[in-house]
Amino acid sequence: EAGVTQSPRYAVLQEGQAVSFWCDPISGHDTLYWYQQPRDQGPQLLVYFRDEAVIDNSQLPSDRFSAVRPKGTNSTLKIQSAKQGDTATYLCASSLGWGGDEQYFGPGTRLTVL
Amino acid sequence: TQTVSQSDAHVTVFEGDSVELRCNYSYGGSIYLSWYIQHHGRGLQFLLKYYSGNPVVQGVNGFEAEFSKSDSSFHLRKASVHWSDSAVYFCAASMGNTGANTGKLTFGHGTILRVHP
Numbered sequence: 556e557a558g559v560t561q562s563p564r565y566a567v568l569q570e571g572q573a574v575s576f577w578c579d580p581i582s583g584h585d586t587l588y589w590y591q592q593p594r595d596q597g598p599q600l601l602v603y604f605r606d607e608a609v610i611d612n613s614q615l616p617s618d619r620f621s622a623v624r625p626k627g628t629n630s631t632l633k634i635q636s637a638k639q640g641d642t643a644t645y646l647c648a649s650s651l652g653w654g655g656d657e658q659y660f661g662p663g664t665r666l667t668v669l
Numbered sequence: 670t671q672t673v674s675q676s677d678a679h680v681t682v683f684e685g686d687s688v689e690l691r692c693n694y695s696y697g698g699s700i701y702l703s704w705y706i707q708h709h710g711r712g713l714q715f716l717l718k719y720y721s722g723n724p725v726v727q728g729v730n731g732f733e734a735e736f737s738k739s740d741s742s743f744h745l746r747k748a749s750v751h752w753s754d755s756a757v758y759f760c761a762a763s764m765g766n767t768g769a770n771t772g773k774l775t776f777g778h779g780t781i782l783r784v785h786p
Contacts, residue, residue, distance in 0.1 A: 559712070586772060588772075588774075595778075595779075596778055596779070597673075597759050597761075597776030597777050597778050597779050598713070598759075598774075598776050599776070600773055600774065600775075603772060603773070610772070611773060646712060646713070648712075648713075650772065652772075657703070657715035657718065658713075658715065658774065659715070660705075660712030660713040660714070661712050662710070662711055662712045663711075663712055
């Protein structure tokens with residue numbers, strides 16, 4: 556069984572540039588999560604989907620971040636105008652059901668904003 | 670809102686030693702607790718979880734954790750560590766409500782475990 560895949564693995568930007576992260580969850584997993592993990596900290600949930608619907612995006616900085624999952628499978632997280640404070644690893648995870656079960660994480664995209 | 674705290678940022682042991690990684694949580698309702706491991710440069714991997722029943726839960730690779738409501742704790746233990754157990758360990762919590770779980774995990778800051786050969 557293929558795991559959660561993410562691309563790119565690394566990104567380096569200047570402030571003000573845009574970037575998109577892509578996630579392919581485990582086949583059949585209906586719930587997909589995006590986390591931000593600053594260096595030396597635990598992951599912090601940004602947004603999560605059940606199928607194509609956003610369930611909670613309360614922690615997503617809506618002025619610059621957006622996330623979609625149009626067909627309930629792959630997902631894209633976009634930062635419109637990156638800031639140095641966005642420097643972090645962005646993790647995608649998926650699960651079957653609401654997540655009382657385990658979540659399966661991808662390897663992450665490490666973003667550096669100069 | 671639940672919070673998760675891991676009081677030890679770093680733990681260093683030798684191969685064959687036992688280890689306990691501490692996790693405390695604060696939340697008044699029913700709660701799911703879990704532990705994840707993150708090897709350098711990789712995503713998190715699930716180790717074990719607790720919601721109800723036997724407070725001692727077994728996970729992969731010889732790990733176990735014990736839930737204590739009175740102490741608000743969910744400490745992770747292993748009787749004999751191997752050098753390959755060196756990684757960052759995260760405790761996580763999510764709210765449970767009569768069997769329905771919201772899926773929103775709140776993570777602690779992590780404990781870096783170093784196992785010397």
